[in-house]
Amino acid sequence: MEYFLQQLINGVTLGSIYGLIAIGYTMVYGIIGMINFAHGDVFMVGSFMALIVFLALLALGVTFMPLALLIVLILAMALTSLYGWTVERIAYRPLRGSFRLAPLISAIGMSIFLQNMVQVAQGARVKPLPPVITGGYQFGAADGFVVNVSNVQVIIVVTTIALMVAFSLIVSKTPLGRAQRACEQDRKMAALLGVDVDRTISLTFVMGAALASVAGLMYLLYYGVIDFYIGFVAGVKAFTAAVLGGIGSLPGAMLGGLLIGLIETFWSAYFTVEYKDVAAFSILAIVLIFLPSGLLGRPEVEKV
Amino acid sequence: MIDDTPALPPELLLRVERLTMRFGGLTAVNDVSFDVRRGEITALIGPNGAGKTTVFNCITGFYKPTVGRLTLASKEGPLLLERLRDHQISRKANVARTFQNIRLFGGMTALENLLVAQHAPLMKASGLTVLGVLGIGGFNKAERAAIEKAKVWLERIGLIDRADDPAADLPYGDQRRLEIARAMCTEPVLLCLDEPAAGLNPRESLELNALLRSIRDQDDTAVLLIEHDMSVVMEISDHVVVLDYGKKISDGAPLHVRNDPKVIAAYLGVEDEEVEKVESEIAVEATS
Structure with a gap:
């Protein structure tokens, strides 16, 4: 039972990270109907940004952790947003109105470019971050098994919930969110009503990148090491999460992320660690075959 | 320019x-x-x-x-x-327009449809959302004014009771009028x-x-x-x-157009010579 509880906590933590990345996929898909395959690498860039800012702060002697974390969070979000914006501006906007496959190809190109850029700039070795946040809580030692909840896990889950609430509110209550939903349904009509569609799409990429950078920071805190290649697997898993939840649906992405995190963790805990990716991607295949619109997605209605 | x-x-x-x-x-x-x-x-x-x-x-x-x-x-x-x-x-x-087919944002409520049409001034007031989220500046006031204006229009088209229903759920005639109200909100x-x-x-x-x-x-x-x-x-x-x-x-x-023989001919599909004939007949009637 304690073992199960421990794995549940680990799974929720991992799921939070996937969920944050998955939101970026799902929002971009919602608004321009394209999978941004460079999004996983924006997440990777985000984690590098977080690492660089963290090391800079430690070098500057900022050791009060809540303050340092806050600064890292804000700076990493801002810098990574700039990446998200640039990627859209360079790789996708010129191809808007072109054939459907074109932005997909340039997305893959952008993904390769970002990986190689970071590899060249930061080196191919893994980069460690000294454990800056330590400690945690322990529960129940009745039969000798202790359930650990580290402070990092608490921070990850709490921040994720806070951000998801904040972004849901932005989408449902602000003019930007309304414009996003309007563009999702009918871009041409939205433009005719005075919505600047290009800017709305840019801001969607910026929001996705900001959330991905937070996920990058979480990943860095949780695992302590990053390299230029983490974006690929995490990105594809988050994409799986977005599809599982129903691509285009915001709550779906959160739910999907959580489920993928749990499935992966429990698979590793009760079966084999080696096949955890197989488990996650089998879910992708099964969902695509039997439930193409996902758990919370709207079924595609053929217009007549 | x-x-x-x-x-x-x-x-x-x-x-x-x-x-x-x-x-x-x-x-x-x-x-x-x-x-x-x-x-x-x-x-x-x-x-x-x-x-x-x-x-x-x-x-x-x-x-x-x-x-x-x-x-x-x-x-x-x-x-x-x-x-x-x-x-x-x-x-x-x-300049605002509507289309032959209805192009409301079906998943959004009637009220939201009218708010989207006021997007440009609202976005400006919200300082690209950042200030709006923080509640700084005139955003709240602008948002209230926008909702007020949307309600006035809902009142005028008789849909104030259905403000929070998804636009796609409204009857066809109501959707038409909502679309016109939305265009007017710009x-x-x-x-x-x-x-x-x-x-x-x-x-x-x-x-x-x-x-x-x-x-x-x-x-x-x-x-x-x-x-x-x-x-x-x-x-x-x-x-x-x-x-x-x-x-x-x-x-x-x-009235002028309705009696114009060319218009009648165009709608009834008459040959050009016949139009001339009709025209000359009218001319004869007018002079007599």
């Missing part, structure tokens, strides 16, 4: 001059000129394929005309519409309606007429509409322009 554009006479809102639109070898609109006056409802009529929607698409920035000039007397002076891009048509020129000087009465039952048609008249009389907005339903056209329009095969064949008050 404004410098080289001659000003229009004050009573005119839009002047269409020698508008021609070719698609490859097909000339959809051929040398059409007409005026839209302030405070009037102008109807654009003609048989199927006459080029009415093409004229609309040129005015609202969907097509770049092959030849021709579209001068709009905007609030900041004369403006050439053929040089603007789509979201500028709404913001700079203040505060247009010119409202272009493409077949607003299509598919409406007689009662809904009457409600539409009342709405369009109230827009002409209460708001500072001229209406340009394409319509097949002659009862609507003759009932509400002040000025009718008739197209046939891309050319303008008649232009004037509804």
Whole structure:
């Protein structure tokens, strides 16, 4: 039972990270109907940004952790947003109105470019971050098994919930969110009503990148090491999460992320660690075959 | 841009001059000129394929005309519409339009549909959302004013009780009127309606007429509409322009147009010689 509880906590933590990345996929898909395959690498860039800012702060002697974390969070979000914006501006906007496959190809190109850029700039070795946040809580030692909840896990889950609430509110209550939903349904009509569609799409990429950078920071805190290649697997898993939840649906992405995190963790805990990716991607295949619109997605209605 | 554009006479809102639109070898609109006056409802009529929607698409920035000039007397002076891009048509020129098919944002509520139409000023007030989220600046006030305006329009189209229902759940006639209200929320000087009465039952048609008249009389907005339903056209329009095969064949008050033999011929499909015959007969009647 304690073992199960421990794995549940680990799974929720991992799921939070996937969920944050998955939101970026799902929002971009919602608004321009394209999978941004460079999004996983924006997440990777985000984690590098977080690492660089963290090391800079430690070098500057900022050791009060809540303050340092806050600064890292804000700076990493801002810098990574700039990446998200640039990627859209360079790789996708010129191809808007072109054939459907074109932005997909340039997305893959952008993904390769970002990986190689970071590899060249930061080196191919893994980069460690000294454990800056330590400690945690322990529960129940009745039969000798202790359930650990580290402070990092608490921070990850709490921040994720806070951000998801904040972004849901932005989408449902602000003019930007309304414009996003309007563009999702009918871009041409939205433009005719005075919505600047290009800017709305840019801001969607910026929001996705900001959330991905937070996920990058979480990943860095949780695992302590990053390299230029983490974006690929995490990105594809988050994409799986977005599809599982129903691509285009915001709550779906959160739910999907959580489920993928749990499935992966429990698979590793009760079966084999080696096949955890197989488990996650089998879910992708099964969902695509039997439930193409996902758990919370709207079924595609053929217009007549 | 404004410098080289001659000003229009004050009573005119839009002047269409020698508008021609070719698609490859097909000339959809051929040398059409007409005026839209302030405070009037102008109807654009003609048989199927006459080029009415093409004229609309040129005015609202969907097509770049092959030849021709579209001068709009905007609030900041004369403006050439053929040089603007789509979201500028709404913001700079203040021209709004609807389509033959209903293009509401079906998943959003009736109220939200009207708020999207006020997006540009709201976005400005919210400081690209950042200030709005923090509650700084005039955002809350702007948002309240926008909701207030949306409610006034919902009241005018009789949908205030259904403000929070998804637009797609409304009956067809209500959706039509909601679409017009949404276009009006952009505060247009010119409202272009493409077949607003299509598919409406007689009662809904009457409600539409009342709405369009109230827009002409209460708001500072001229209406340009394409319509097949002659009862609507003759009932509400002040000025009718008739197209046939891309050319303008008649232009004037509804009564004048209704009795124009060319218009009758175009609608009944009569040969040209017969038109001349009818014309000469009318001339004979007039002189006798």
